[in-house]
Every structure is written in structure tokens, then in C-alpha cells.
Amino acid sequence: MVELFLTLKPAPIICLLAFGFLALAVPTASRAQGNFETAEILFTRAVLAYDEGRYAEATRELLQAHGFDPGHTDVIYYLGLSYNAQGNFDQAERYLRRGLERAPKNSDLRYQLGISLYGQKKFDNALNEFLTVYKAEPRKDNVGYYIGLCYYQKKDYETAVGYFRKNVSTQAKTRQLNQYSLGLALRALGREKEAVAELTEAVKIEPAAPIVGPTQQLLTVLQERAEDKRLRLQVALNGQYDSNAAGANDAKRSYGNLINVRADYTFYRSGPWESSVTYSALQTLNYNAHSFDLSDHLLGVNLYYKTHLAEMPANAGLQLSNDILLLGGEKLLQRPTGTFSFTVQEDSSNFTTALLRGQYKGFFHHQDYSSIDRRDAVNGLVGLVHFIRFGGGRHQVNFGYHFDREDAGGKEWSYLGHKAVAGLLLSLPWEIRAAVNAEYHTRFYGDQSAVGGDRADDEAIVLAALSKEIAPKLTLTLQHLWDRNYSTVSDFRVSRNVTSLGMTWRY
Structure with missing residues (x-):
């Protein structure tokens, strides 16, 4: 074979090699x-x-x-x-x-x-x-x-x-x-x-x-803001039926009205800062139980600051207020309150609000009470609520948790509380807005010497509403409030339903 290879001429050898490759x-x-x-x-x-x-x-x-x-x-x-x-x-x-x-x-x-x-x-x-x-x-x-x-x-x-x-x-x-x-x-x-x-x-x-x-x-x-609109007004008038106007174990039914007036005025606005004052007045009229008419007057000042947190838009707010509550025309309670809130917008659909609130509850005529019944108290609350917008911002759902503690002058009114909150906002056909807000508040009061044993309350509240703007700045609202307080002490077991129809004007 080697000899054969050696005897081949160069051209055939090249062809043979090329063929092999x-x-x-x-x-x-x-x-x-x-x-x-x-x-x-x-x-x-x-x-x-x-x-x-x-x-x-x-x-x-x-x-x-x-x-x-x-x-x-x-x-x-x-x-x-x-x-x-x-x-x-x-x-x-x-x-x-x-x-x-x-x-x-x-x-x-x-x-x-x-x-x-x-x-x-x-x-x-x-x-x-x-x-x-x-x-x-x-x-x-x-x-x-x-x-x-x-x-x-x-x-x-x-x-x-x-x-x-x-x-x-x-x-x-x-x-x-x-x-x-x-x-x-x-x-x-x-x-x-x-x-x-x-x-x-x-x-x-x-x-x-x-x-x-x-x-x-x-x-x-x-x-x-472009119009420099600093004054905002809101007036609401409702006709309502209340199954328990007293909000007590012994229910007293009544037809009535609710009137609510609120005014906000922005007196300072510069860059990220904004400050305003607020006044609101609420009055209920219970025609079958006037001794339980409620009147509440609130005056407050608000400070807001726009900023960013980790590149996300954020808003910090401080609200200081004091309100006085009257029952049947007589002073019942005043509540100085300070609230700090911080809201972060994670994206166009999600934002979260953290709350820190301190409140003093001062009851009038408390000197008539025994030391065990004194209800003057300091209440502290911390909470976190997350909001999700969907459907192009036309709908919204929220859920969160609050923890609060109340230290009262009378130990039987002191408690630790846990509250779950949730809400749903929907835009329906014909430009109707539906809203449902719910909360479940569990409160542990501890030993009740007057009745013996511990007291624990579980209160569930649901507020459902349908609203429609029937004219510029004028809204018609139908709403129902369902409130149940389940307590280990029978005197504090309360059931209440309020149905109302009303108009709200905004400026």
C-alpha cells in the first residue's frame, strides 16, 4: 500500500487527500x-x-x-x-x-x-x-x-x-x-x-x-391647586332610621336626621409643604329619643410634607385636633388627638399608610363617678393599611391592622385592642359608586369586679354605601350601618342598624 502511495503522481495524491477531508x-x-x-x-x-x-x-x-x-x-x-x-x-x-x-x-x-x-x-x-x-x-x-x-x-x-x-x-x-x-x-x-x-x-x-x-x-x-382653591366645604343632610339610637343594650328605635358640616382652609402652601385648618360639626336628631341626640364639634390643624422613600413618592402628615361631644345637649366628652401618618406609593396601583395616634378622653362630670367607674383615659394606636387600585384606578381594595391600648382612670375601662380593617370601592355602571368598609375590633378589659370575671368584647361594624353624583358637586347617597358588639358581660351586648338616604354638597 505504501508503495502504491509512493508511485502516485502529486496531482492524484492531492485529489485523494482532498477527498478524504x-x-x-x-x-x-x-x-x-x-x-x-x-x-x-x-x-x-x-x-x-x-x-x-x-x-x-x-x-x-x-x-x-x-x-x-x-x-x-x-x-x-x-x-x-x-x-x-x-x-x-x-x-x-x-x-x-x-x-x-x-x-x-x-x-x-x-x-x-x-x-x-x-x-x-x-x-x-x-x-x-x-x-x-x-x-x-x-x-x-x-x-x-x-x-x-x-x-x-x-x-x-x-x-x-x-x-x-x-x-x-x-x-x-x-x-x-x-x-x-x-x-x-x-x-x-x-x-x-x-x-x-x-x-x-x-x-x-x-x-x-x-x-x-x-x-x-x-x-x-x-x-x-392651579386655581389656588384654598377653601373646601362639605355639607351633608341625611334622613335615617336607627334601630338603637342610644347605642345601648336597651335599644331605643328612632327616625331622625344627621347633619354634617365640614370646612378646610389651606393657609400655607410652599414646595413640598402644605398646612390647613379644619372645622367640622355633626348633629344627629332622634325624633323618638331626643335625650340621645349627639353633637360633635372638632377643630384641627394639619401639616403635610411630600417626599420620597427609596425612590417612591411619599407623604408625611401630622394632624392635631380637639373635639367636644355632647349627648342630649349636655357635654359628655372631649378628645384632644394627635395623629402622625406616613404614606408610601409603591407604584401606580399600590400604596401603604402607617398610623401613630395618641388621644386623651376626658369625660365631663366624672367627679360624680366612683373611682372604679372613671372613664378618663389615654388611648394609643398604631396601625398599617395597604391600598390596591385596579381597573385603571376605578376600583380599590384595602386591608390592614390596628393595635390600640386604653389606660383609663377606672381599671374596668382599660383594655388592649386588636382591630382588622378592610374596604372595597367599586365603580358601577351609570357612574354609581359602591363602597363597603368593615372592621372587627377585639378588646380585652380584664377583671370586672362589679360582675366578676373578665370582660372581652368583639365588635363588628360594616358600612355599605351607594352614591351617585346627580348634579355638579351634589351627590346622592344610600347607606346602611350594621354594628354588633358581642361581650362576655351581657350589659355591653349591643346590636344596631342604621339606614339613611341623604345628599352631600361639596365646594
């Missing part, structure tokens, strides 16, 4: 072609899944395609898209950076990388990527919007406004988001009339979009 290369080329075709099939299926919103399925197909063809930049791009759509921004960043190593001038990859960095709150890094894209393609869809968002997060509102105004968007949804963000930036700059104009345009773009609800609420606030 081809014979070895053909299977490899076939496998590469097969991998490419498999990757293309998987990629096509993944794109269809992505377009239909099945992002997890698209990601699985894309990962398989990437395994067959690691250099397929379209596969890498869609991996970034899919991970971003699922909020898995760190994984999106990982693959998009790989893609940019292969195609550093690919603006689509860089744009998605900017989104993944923004999602991780790496605003400076995201801004660098978006600015690079903007320099290459200033008319690229929504790049101005994202640059504006980055500057907004950095609190450079003036620059943010410039990019929001220059943004180009072919989709109505993103145009609306850009317009809304522009309004927020103008508001942060104190240019509230301009903010009102931009937010009004945002509502017009897509009137049925989810963002319209929060936008309209913000518009109402800004319009009042």
Missing part, C-alpha cells in the same frame, strides 16, 4: 445545517408564543434554540425581550450583553439592555445605554421616553421634560404613558398649569386605558 467534513457540515434549521424552527415558535403573551413558553423555546445556535443574535434579542416581559431583568441583562459582544452596534439589543438595567433600578447605567441608542437613532420608538424616565428618577426634572417632549412613539399606549410622565415632571417643577394641559391630553389619547383613573385623580388635585 471532504468525507470527514460532510457529516460536520450536515450537523451544523441541522442545528441551524432546528434553531430556526424553535425561534419561529418562540416568536409566536411571545406575540401571544406566553413569555415563559417563549423563553423555553428560545433557550433550546440558543443551545443549538449560540451565535443567533435574533434568538438572544428575543431572550432579552422575554425575560424583560417577565420582570427577570438580571437574566435579560446577561443575555443581552452576550449579544452586544457579537453585535456591538445593534441598537435593538442595546435598547433592551437599557430596559433591563432600568428594571433593576440601575438608572445611571440604563441612561448611558439609552443615550447611546439616541445618538445613533434619535427617532427610535420610545427611546426619548426612557431617557426621560431615567432623568426623572435622578430628579433632573428639567432634562426629563426635554426628552419627554422629543419622544417619538407609534403606539397609543406608550404615547399616553409618555404624556403622563411629562405631566408628572412638570408638576415636580411646580409648573402645574402646564402639567394640567399635558395630563388632559394624556386622557384624550386612550380614554378607556387603565392609567386614565389615576390621571384624572391627579388632574383634580392639580386643577384645584
Whole structure:
């Protein structure tokens, strides 16, 4: 065989060698072609899944395609898209950076990388990527919007406004988001009339979009501020039936009226600070039990400060008030109260309020009581309530917990309390608003020497209401109050139902 090989001329030898190499290369080329075709099939299926919103399925197909063809930049791009759509921004960043190593001038990859960095709150890094894209393609869809968002997060509102105004968007949804963000930036700059104009345009773009609800609420606030409306008035008049006007174990039924007047005046407003005074008066008239008519007068001062907590909008408030309660025309109780509240808005749909309240309850004529019956008390309360808006801000649900402790002069009136609170607000057809608020308050009073044994109360209260604005600033409301206090001491077992129909005028 060696001899045969040596006797061959050079040209045939070269041909023989080439044939051998081809014979070895053909299977490899076939496998590469097969991998490419498999990757293309998987990629096509993944794109269809992505377009239909099945992002997890698209990601699985894309990962398989990437395994067959690691250099397929379209596969890498869609991996970034899919991970971003699922909020898995760190994984999106990982693959998009790989893609940019292969195609550093690919603006689509860089744009998605900017989104993944923004999602991780790496605003400076995201801004660098978006600015690079903007320099290459200033008319690229929504790049101005994202640059504006980055500057907004950095609190450079003036620059943010410039990019929001220059943004180009072919989709109505993103145009609306850009317009809304522009309004927020103008508001942060104190240019509230301009903010009102931009937010009004945002509502017009897509009137049925989810963002319209929060936008309209913000518009109402800004319009009042733009008009420098400092005085707010509210007057309510209800006709009602009360199954237990006395609120006692021995029920006394009565028809009657409830009148409520409230006035708020903002006397100071500068930057993030705002301060106001409040006066309210409430009067019930029980025509079958006038000795249980209630009258309450409250005077208070409020201080608010707008700030941010971990880049989230926040609002701190301090309310100081004193109210005097009269029963049957005679002074019964006064309550100096101080409340500190702190609200954080996690996003456009979620916000949480923390409460800290101190209150003194001073009963008039307490000198007529024995020491065991003295009800003068100090009440302290801490609580946390979370609110969730949905349906474009048209609906809302809330839930929370309060803990309170009351230290009274008479030990039988001292207690530890736990309260669960919840609420639901719905916008119904024909512009009817439905609201349900409920609370369950458990109070442990301890030993009751007068009756022997411990006293524990479980009070459940539900207030349901339907309301409709029948004319500008005039609302018709139908509501029902259900109140049950279950107590281990029979004298404190109370049941009450109040049904009312009334009108409320607001200015």
C-alpha cells in the first residue's frame, strides 16, 4: 500500500487527500445545517408564543434554540425581550450583553439592555445605554421616553421634560404613558398649569386605558391647586332610621336626621409643604329619643410634607385636633388627638399608610363617678393599611391592622385592642359608586369586679354605601350601618342598624 502511495503522481495524491477531508467534513457540515434549521424552527415558535403573551413558553423555546445556535443574535434579542416581559431583568441583562459582544452596534439589543438595567433600578447605567441608542437613532420608538424616565428618577426634572417632549412613539399606549410622565415632571417643577394641559391630553389619547383613573385623580388635585382653591366645604343632610339610637343594650328605635358640616382652609402652601385648618360639626336628631341626640364639634390643624422613600413618592402628615361631644345637649366628652401618618406609593396601583395616634378622653362630670367607674383615659394606636387600585384606578381594595391600648382612670375601662380593617370601592355602571368598609375590633378589659370575671368584647361594624353624583358637586347617597358588639358581660351586648338616604354638597 505504501508503495502504491509512493508511485502516485502529486496531482492524484492531492485529489485523494482532498477527498478524504471532504468525507470527514460532510457529516460536520450536515450537523451544523441541522442545528441551524432546528434553531430556526424553535425561534419561529418562540416568536409566536411571545406575540401571544406566553413569555415563559417563549423563553423555553428560545433557550433550546440558543443551545443549538449560540451565535443567533435574533434568538438572544428575543431572550432579552422575554425575560424583560417577565420582570427577570438580571437574566435579560446577561443575555443581552452576550449579544452586544457579537453585535456591538445593534441598537435593538442595546435598547433592551437599557430596559433591563432600568428594571433593576440601575438608572445611571440604563441612561448611558439609552443615550447611546439616541445618538445613533434619535427617532427610535420610545427611546426619548426612557431617557426621560431615567432623568426623572435622578430628579433632573428639567432634562426629563426635554426628552419627554422629543419622544417619538407609534403606539397609543406608550404615547399616553409618555404624556403622563411629562405631566408628572412638570408638576415636580411646580409648573402645574402646564402639567394640567399635558395630563388632559394624556386622557384624550386612550380614554378607556387603565392609567386614565389615576390621571384624572391627579388632574383634580392639580386643577384645584392651579386655581389656588384654598377653601373646601362639605355639607351633608341625611334622613335615617336607627334601630338603637342610644347605642345601648336597651335599644331605643328612632327616625331622625344627621347633619354634617365640614370646612378646610389651606393657609400655607410652599414646595413640598402644605398646612390647613379644619372645622367640622355633626348633629344627629332622634325624633323618638331626643335625650340621645349627639353633637360633635372638632377643630384641627394639619401639616403635610411630600417626599420620597427609596425612590417612591411619599407623604408625611401630622394632624392635631380637639373635639367636644355632647349627648342630649349636655357635654359628655372631649378628645384632644394627635395623629402622625406616613404614606408610601409603591407604584401606580399600590400604596401603604402607617398610623401613630395618641388621644386623651376626658369625660365631663366624672367627679360624680366612683373611682372604679372613671372613664378618663389615654388611648394609643398604631396601625398599617395597604391600598390596591385596579381597573385603571376605578376600583380599590384595602386591608390592614390596628393595635390600640386604653389606660383609663377606672381599671374596668382599660383594655388592649386588636382591630382588622378592610374596604372595597367599586365603580358601577351609570357612574354609581359602591363602597363597603368593615372592621372587627377585639378588646380585652380584664377583671370586672362589679360582675366578676373578665370582660372581652368583639365588635363588628360594616358600612355599605351607594352614591351617585346627580348634579355638579351634589351627590346622592344610600347607606346602611350594621354594628354588633358581642361581650362576655351581657350589659355591653349591643346590636344596631342604621339606614339613611341623604345628599352631600361639596365646594
